[in-house]
Structure formats: C-alpha cells, structure tokens
Amino acid sequence: MTEEDPIEEIEEKKPKKPREKARAKPSGKQKPKKAAAGAEPEADASKIVHLKMLVNFWRTRLHDEELGIHQQLKYQAKTRWYSKNFDMEGLIEVDGEKKYVIAFNKEDWEEKPLEEKRFVCRFFTIMEESMDSLPKGGNFKGGVELSIAHSLIQSYEIRHAAPVFFFQVPGVINLIRCCRGWRLIGSRWSFPLLPEEKDDKLQMVMAKGVVGPGRNYKIYIGNVLIARIDGHPIQKEYAIEIYDKDYAKDKVFKNYMILFGIACNFMDDSQKLIKRLYRKMKSSGTSDYVIPRTELMLFRNPRMMRR
Secondary structure, eight states: OOTTSOGGGOOOOSOOOOOSSOOOSOOSOBOOOOOOTTOOOOOOOOOOOOEEEEEEEOSSSHHHHHHHHHHHHHHHHHOTTSOTTOEEEEEEEETTEEEEEEEEOHHHHHTSOGGGOOOEEEEEEOOBOOSSSSOBOOOEEEEEEEOHHHHHHHHHHHTSOOOEEEEEOTTOOOOEEEEEEOOSSSOEEEEEEOOOSTTOOOEEEEEEEOSSSSOOEEEEETTEEEEEEEEETTTTEEEEEEOOHHHHHOHHHHHHHHHHHHHHTTHHHHHHHHHHHHHHHTTTSOOOOOOOHHHHGGGOOTTTSOO
16 A cells, blocks of 8 residues: 555445355365375376466566556546556456556665665556547556565564565455465465355465476465466566366456466565565564554554544
C-alpha cells in the first residue's frame, strides 16, 4: 500500500460469485515417496494443464514510448490503485491472451538508498479504447508488497534472510503473508489460503524451489502437486501452470499465483536487501531501519481500530 491508499480503506465492494466447490483436500497424484535403495525410479506421470499464465516483464523502457504518459494517466484516472509513482513494466497472459498490465514503483525500488527502498507492484486489466463509449478495463486485480519490517522479524526468527511479501486481492478483506522459509538446499516459500466461503478449510500453499538456474517452483498443497512456475530471468518471464481443475477455476487462487509469479522477479534483490539489513541487527537484536507508516499499519490490531 502507498501513502495515498492506507490499509484501512480496503473493503469489499460487491459480493463475489461463490465457487463451485469449497476449498478442501485437493485431488490429484500424491508426491511420490522416496524409492528404496536399488529400486527403479518411478516415472513422472503426465499432468493435465488446466490453466496457463505468463508473467512477462519488459527488459527495456522502449515500451514507455509506445504507451506514453497519457496512457498511464488514464489508468490513474480510472482507479486510485494506480499510483502516480508507478511505471508500467509488463504484461500478463492467460491461456495465450493478453489480459493484464503490470506496474510498480520502479524509482523507489531501484534508485533510492537502502534505508528508503520500498516495493509495491500491482496489476490491472488492459484498458481498451472504444469509439462509442468510455475506455473499458483499467481495473485493479491484485497487488504485492515487500514488508521490510516483517522480513526482519521473519529473518530473526529463522536466523536467515527471509523476505516477506503481502498479497492483496480486491473483494478479499484478508492480507496474505507470503514468507520465505529455511531449506538446506534450494528455497521454500509458503502462504495460506484462508477460508472465504462456507465449508472452506484453512490450507497452506508450499512453493518448493527446483535446484537449477532461474526461479522455478513446484507448488504443493499437502503432498499434491497443483501448479508449477518456470522462471526465465534473462527474458524476465515466469510461466505458470495449474494442474488442479478446481484451483484453475478459483479466481482468488489464480490471482495469488500471478502475484507469486510477480514476486519471483524481485526475490533476488529483496533477498540481498533484507540480508544487508539483517546482518546489522543479528548480534544486537536492534535495527536502525525506520518503519514507514504504511508498514506499521500492517501490524495494527483490527479489534482496536475504529469502526
């Protein structure tokens, strides 16, 4: 969140259409058990891909000339979630169709000194011109923010640099905390699926890094593989595949997967930032980082907030 849109303004505008099925134990093939010594390795069963998405960040500013300042002003006029300090930096495709644009506070993240860096990224439906009516699209669909304060707390708890991102989706009053955990080899991230409708269960989504170049993750709920992210850092592309039919229809889960794919592009720089700040407080338990108001509000007790 930015200073223009504090956290207390988040509210559900209209009721969502209920899902066909409640979130319960996902169906699908269980993660294979470790094979006994000398046994033949089990062949991987082919997965049916029910949904493909692609998060694509541009490599240069050439697209700024194509879009123009006027185009970005139209997004600002359409929704308060498109901040004045945002740069439009990417596209999101769903099953091969261009659906969303990505914007974030590029100058704050890349050019400000260490203690003043902030990262907020959001995506919006592509705005389409129309000759007989107002432009369509430009609606806020989701946002991800790095909380440096929460990251330092998480790092101190697990004794390793651990960035923490917050996911925010319109129509959902909860802020979802996506945390980096500790893993001896590779990386591990997790975030919850909180109950939103009747009969929903609390679930944890686990992203286990695949050893190798790039940001590649297998996404599990329990022992069931439900999605995968293949990252191509040179092209700044992150391909998402969802293998579970029910979760492929779950709009909130799809948006969380897009936000996780967006976060993948910033994980390395976030890790370096948090590592430098954590080293300064590791022995003393005290940090000189000045927490901005927008981050302090993430700690607010909702029971003490005015109605």
